Amino acid sequence: MFDQTSEVVLRHELEIAARARQPWGNINASFFVGNYLHDFSLHRLSFSGGLGVRIFRGFNVNANGLVSRIKDQISLPRGGVSDEDILLRRRQIGTDFRYRFRLGFSYEFGSIYNNVVNPRMNRF
Numbered sequence: 001m002f003d004q005t006s007e008v009v010l011r012h013e014l015e016i017a018a019r020a021r022q023p024w025g026n027i028n029a030s031f032f033v034g035n036y037l038h039d040f041s042l043h044r045l046s047f048s049g050g051l052g053v054r055i056f057r058g059f060n061v062n063a064n065g066l067v068s069r070i071k072d073q074i075s076l077p078r079g080g081v082s083d084e085d086i087l088l089r090r091r092q093i094g095t096d097f098r099y100r101f102r103l104g105f106s107y108e109f110g111s112i113y114n115n116v117v118n119p120r121m122n123r124f
Contacts (some may be wrong), residue, residue: 009074025053025060032065033099046098058108068098079092 013034020027028050035043050064073094083092 011035012037023054025051027051028080033094036074042074043069044072060106060108061104062106063101065101066099068093070098 011034012071013032015030015032018028020024029102030048032046033043041116046066046068048064048066050062052060052062054060073092076094077091081091081093
């Protein structure tokens, strides 16, 4: 298993996702599971979700998050990794969890008639 330069392994994955869009905003969620077929203890589970709420016309508040349990990192290099390599993302180190949360807003502006074609521009 160690000190190999190449290996072929099979993996299978399943992802279930749902998304809904309403006049008040939108919501989405997804669940992901995957593992290597030669060793079922090497797996990854992830759940992510998001919510966007329309405060008033054009202004939205958005939040999304992700939580992952990671036990499938078989391609990591053996030995130590320098801080410089980690910061520059040239090499990775092992981890068991990954999580992320984002909060933001967006504002869209323009005419409510922006999908209307001006007939004077339609000569040909």
